[in-house]
Amino acid sequence: MQNSFDYIIVGAGSAGCVLARRLIDTQQVTVCLIEAGVSDSNPLIHIPFGVALLSRMTSINWNYNTAPQTQLDNRSLYWPRGKVMGGSSSVNAMCYIRGQYSDYDDWAASGAIGWNAECVIPLFKLSEDNTRGESTFHGVGGPLGVSDLRYHDSLSQAFIASGQSVQLPHISDFNTHERVGVGLYQVSHRNGQRCSTAKGYIAPVKDDPNLTILSNTLVHRVLINEQTAMGVECTIDGSSTQLFANNEVLLCGGAINSPQILMLSGIGDKNHLAKYHIECLSDIPSVGQHLQDHLDVIVQVKCKTASGYALMPRLVPKYIHHAAKYATTRDGLMSSNVAEAGGFAYSQLGTADKPDLQFHFIPGIIVDHGRGIEFDYGFGVHVCHLYPKSQGYIRLQSNSPLAHPEIQPNYLSHPDDLIALVDGVKLAMTMLASSAFSAYTPSPWQPSLPLENMTDEQIIAFIKSQAQTVYHPVGTCRMGQIDDPTTVVDPHCNVKHIKRLRVVDASVMPSIIGGNTNAPTIMIAEKIAQHIIAQLT
Template structure:
């Protein structure tokens, strides 16, 4: 028997486990389907390339065939280990735009405006440059500048400025617009995931139990009240009870999947798989949003990129030495070193494009031996560009009633024509940057899209052939009060008791930027909501106790 069961040991789950177990009277159990985060590929920042190929540490999901992308099934990597995707991502620390959170509040979610959530970002953060009105100091999540940015990343910043985009000293400062190197969740040149920041310091607490290799199969109920979780571990099915609440923190894919497996969702969808209806909630799995991304890739004439070549093989020994001895050099790279938030047109009120610059050739996520070889062997650089506020909406549905079966993922990319037009703007903006003079000493032939691709129609065909996710799925258990909302503004699942969803799936709209820091903020806020309820319960119990 536990007070709280947390399902999912990713970015949100690690925050919840730490904050809730800080009270020694509260018993907490964290279930994680993947293994512990002990792989050196996790700790070494540039190990991200190996993590893409790992079947042990990566769920390696694929979407359903995408009608607007030539019927392709897109690869969706998600972390499958303690720390979740914070243990496998590019470690970029951005919060999004102030307007994103104010929009959430305007949609009927009180307490979620930017001024409401900023204190939670600050509490979470230890900014190595110190505290300020927009940065925290002393929090568990270490935020640092890149230790050894590549010379090509500096060229990107100079080129973007020459192309007309402003410099920004701090993407999380007063203004989001501009270009620079990203700040990263690293400490001493190592990845600083949610697991290292939040979970590892709490593991010695006797009131916190962490079970890895534990796949949640369904939430258990007594009527409409969640009372526990059934899970499979090592071939054995077991169950644990929660006296207070069950907290789903599986992310935009796994949280809606578990709700449906537990009988909460659209009735016809559940009936199709023979799942008894517990509560009809048609929004479960709907409202899926993601940033679709396009790459412009260039050969580099000088051997200065992160790639390998015969000329640079001797230098690899120094790279390894620099990392082992000084925690510096190329191995501290997060791969997506620089970037920014820019406007496709001057009259835009807010930035509508995000850049991620990689000082290496890149194709196919480096997820196969062939694409990894393309990325690692030979010199080049790549500029990602994605529209920040896509209009297309997809959904997560069940493949079967088997909890071990991956759900059906249909992001429905480019179903809205405006998204395709925005992607064309992205390609043109990226090319404008890469054509600027600071790249003159480095620029070789354009690999993708290729110099023959120039007209809107040709760029459109390229996008349909090559666009990929930039790893920001959200929204499938959205927060709100409308008929398609899954949780209320206190993250409680509508229509049942003792059950909350606390992860990126609750975002009603996709924030304009990377989603990892906002996900941890959501968990900080969720923990505060739970603890305030717990405090009120303790107070009520004290008042009701007989006086002597």
């Protein structure tokens, strides 16, 4: 097998597939795209409604768990991440959200020069093929299919109507400057199917002779000689191999694995590396630090009406009908991403240009990320806090690349984060109790009391016992100026003090953005691809 390539890309996830595609399109370079997981042949990946079952597919998931969280009743939280072609873009909920544009101005102000809103909006548009057509904020012709849902449940419409009870207007596009309100999400779909980055970016070029795709291949470490990345050491089908990069190694392993790979390669805090007998080649204590995530709690009600996406025998004929419909038309219930509607609102801590709460409405009951089952009718609102001040870290627990690193998000270690979530839970409870849902006769389930009968202390106890991740870890290889001790990469994503090595994925975000993180990660890869290609010519 060929063992040297111009570019080696580690991780075929949201970012890695974008870089591979853009480099291949130049027809000037060879690329090896390495993925620890398997191919994306599981049909549940491609049928949007399959998302309801994906958390049970442990073979395409890293199945991480956090360290026990002292502020969350000492619970370890489950953190799913995609281990499959397309990475987490193959297992996510497909909501297409870019964040608040002022988030990018904040990035630039913190030292990520060139990443302000004006610079990044064209990159979001470049990636996009939006069925609504070209506009100030949207693009057409890009690899990432973005579309309106072909189907949504009547409960999602009721959720939008419930916005009136808390003065949240209907918003038809959450990716403009005006996004405080509720509405249906646009989704990363093409023709009624999930459009992961593997599907959108890689499938059209998978047979290109300049592209080598190695799935089922775990990268152990980057090979570094004289502060220069030379290639990677990996296991292919159980045997250890070295692959060499003529130009660069691009780490796209995501916010957990990229810092882990850096540390296994000798880049990180020297005292921490010494503990695991790893020779420190570059002492960068910020590797793995500044972990941020969106903490989320689901307010759920039960109801007696045979509605929504319940697991109830009475609804089986409906599911069979819709499965047949989807097979022929790619339409109907199976084309739903489940998290159909949502919106943005303010807690008492939100500022004018920064709504700090996000909702995802689910027309069904969710137990343990979909791993548990509740045989009943009901629905609920995910409430998440968008700008947490709590920060954590990723650290090694072993020098084995097979071992999971320690994931310590330190949820709610800053008291403001709890204040915002309490406000969010109150808003969600008010919406669920509003007249918009009265036809469904909801009764409180989680929490079990109506808002008027609950004290703040009881709401806090509910949050601490129930909150989970909404799957947006970022910041562990923070981007910014190289003399800033909190950074790992410069504004072109070059790892500090090491030549020919970049990190390009969600881990480089200087601070967490106010929304879902797939589209922003794709945008990051689009920008770095443009930069690398400009250097080629």
